[in-house]
Amino acid sequence: MLRKREQKLIIEIWDRLTPVAEEIGADALFRLFTTCPGSKTYFNHLDISARSQHLRTHGEKIVLAIADGARNIGQLSETMADLQTLHAYTLRIDPTNFKLFTHCLLVTLAGYMGEDFTPVAHRAMDKYLSAFSAVLAEKFR
Template sequence: MLSNTEKELIVHIWEMLPVAEDIGSEALLRMFTAFPKTKTYFNHLDISPRSQHLRCHGKKIIQALAEGARNITTLPTTLAHLSRFHAYQLRIHPTNFKLFNYCILVTLACNMGDNFTPVAHAAIDKFLSAFSAVLAEKFR
């Protein structure tokens, strides 16, 4: 699915990102704005712009993505605990992962500028699809 060059590029992109909580919270806020039904999973949190809850959760997401990028060859094993957690405890529908992927791509494009080349876009899109597929694996 991903070439060795794409894997190296993905790791490089996640390592060079600015503050994780900024990217993650911006992507979450973008998702909540563009896809309001996704807010239902976050009723217990303050999801207003720049809120501590949003920043904290955004940071967790970006850190999980970075961990996945570093362990891309063992993604199912690396993300097994997150897959179970999202499926059995949180019960987040897999469609939401795809929606969030779109928001991450837009957020990265806005923050990376010229560094978000078409090649980088394609590699990150493939990675996010693989990441989401693993997270959705346990959902039934």
């Protein structure tokens, strides 16, 4: 999976981006809903227009959970256990949406980080977000 150097880089990136978690999350969610309209199904009761307060609030929750997972990457399944259960049994989210969201998040991160989103950072973040998506989807198997 991730080498120690990649783990350190991912933690550094999320520590730097946590203050703008709301913006990053809202942008990534809006990108998801725009490019994958079927993902809106789970959000019919919310205002999902660009930069809406619902997107900002939910986006921040997602980004902070991802950042928390990065800090506990060695125990990702344990750290995300409550979210696994919530998404699988209560919300019944199609696990394909996790992968779609992480792709949208990668694009958003590239925009926010600019030149700092190097190929090395991109590869490390892609590996981490793939692991994060897989962990969230574990309860669906």
